[in-house]
C-alpha cells in the first residue's frame with residue numbers, strides 16, 4: 001500500500017509499518033534501543049516499533065536530566081488491553097524519572113464524538129483507575145482533564161494563532177462543513193502535547209499509535225513556530241571583543257547580554273550579519289565563498305566553516321557584492337540565518353531556546369513520539385472498542401476474558417498433524433500477541449518459548465489458548481482488585497469528576 005492514510009479520527013489500520021518509515025519519516029525504534037536505559041519489554045519485543053526524535057528523551061533519562069511523558073485518553077468507552085500499552089509506556093517513563101502526565105481528552109470526546117458529560121465522567125474514572133492500578137504515581141505525576149485546565153486552554157488559544165484553516169485542511173482533511181469545535185479540539189490537543197514544557201522546556205515523549213502521527217507532526221511544527229527568535233544553526237566557538245559585545249547589546253536592547261556567555265553572543269552577532277544576505281539565497285560558488293570567508297576573517301569573525309552544500313552554487317556578482325557590503329558595512333539585522341556555520345543541530349537548538357527563554361518565551365523543544373503496533377482484534381482485523389468480541393476490556397468479568405481468549409482466532413493450521421509438521425504462524429496469531437504484549441510480562445524467555453514452540457510445531461492451539469485464557473483471567477482478577485485499592489488515590493488526585 002503506497003498510500004497509508006494516517007487519520008487520527010478514522011479507523012484505518014496501518015497495514016504496512018515499513019511504509020511509515022519512508023513516507024512520514026518515522027524512524028525505527030530498534031536503532032536507538034541501545035540508547036534507552038532499562039528498555040521496557042514492549043521496546044525489546046518490537047511492539048514499540050518506531051519513533052520520532054526520541055533520542056533526546058532517552059539521553060535525558062540516561063543522564064538523570066529533566067524529561068517528560070504525556071499521553072491522553074478519549075473517554076468514549078471502556079479502557080481495554082490495547083490502551084494498557086499506553087498506560088505501561090507512561091508508567092515506565094515515570095519510573096525512569098520522567099515527569100508523567102495522563103490526561104482525559106474530555107473536550108475532544110464532547111466536541112468531536114458528541115459524548116455526554118455524564119458518560120465522559122464515567123469512562124474517565126475507569127481510565128484513570130486502570131492507569132493508577134497499573135502503577136502510575138499521582139504524587140509524582142499529574143492527571144488532568146482538558147475542560148478544567150485553564151492554563152492548557154490559554155496555551156491552546158495561543159497556539160491557535162499560529163495555525164490556520166488551510167493547514168488543518170491539508171493535514172486533517174477538514175472542509176467547509178467541519179465545525180469549529182473540532183478545530184478547537186485540535187489546538188487543545190496541541191496544547192496538551194506541549195503542556196509538560198510550560199514551566200521549563202524539556203525533552204518530552206508522546207507515546208501513541210501511528211495514526212496519531214499527524215498530531216505529533218503539527219505539534220512539532222507549532223513548537224517551532226512559537227519561537228519568535230529562531231536560530232536554526234549557529235557556531236559557538238568564538239571569543240567576543242568588547243566592541244562587538246557592545247554592538248550586540250545595542251541590537252538586543254531588550255535582552256540582557258549578561259545572561260549570555262561570549263560564545264552565545266558571538267553567535268547571535270554573526271547570525272545577524274548573515275541574515276542580511278543569507279548565503280543560502282545567494283548562488284555562491286567555491287571561490288566566491290572563500291572570498292567571503294576571507295572577508296569574514298578580516299572582520300575578526302573567524303573561525304567559520306562553510307557547509308559544503310554551498311560550494312556548488314554560482315554567485316551573481318550583484319549578490320556577492322551585497323554580501324560583502326553587508327559584512328563590511330556592518331549592517332545590523334534582527335533575525336538570523338546561520339546556515340553557513342557548522343554547529344551540531346542540538347547545540348543550535350539549545351542556543352535558540354536559551355535566547356528565547358531569556359526573552360520571556362516558552363522555548364519549547366519539539367516533542368518526540370514513540371509508536372506502538374496496534375493489537376490485532378481477537379476475532380482478526382483491528383482491535384476495536386466498538387466490537388466487544390474483538391477486545392478484552394480491563395473491566396471485563398475475568399470469566400468473560402477467559403472465554404474471549406478461548407474463542408479467539410489463531411495462526412494455527414487446519415489440523416494438528418499439519419501444525420506439528422509445519423508449525424503455527426505465531427506472527428499472524430492474535431493469541432501470540434497477547435503473550436508478547438501482555439501475558440508474558442517482563443519475562444522475555446517465556447514469550448520466546450511460546451513463539452519457538454509454536455513455529456516449531458511443538459505447541460498446539462488448544463493448549464496454547466487454554467494457557468493464555470488462564471493467564472488473562474488471572475491478570476483481570478488482579479487488575480480489578482488493584483483498581484479497588486486505588487480508588488482512594490483517585491480521590492486524592494486533583495481531578496474533578498462527577499461520580
Ligand code: SF4
Nearest residue numbers: 411424429454461464
Ligand atoms: Fe497462536 Fe498458540 Fe496456535 Fe501458535 S500455538 S498459532 S501462538 S494459538
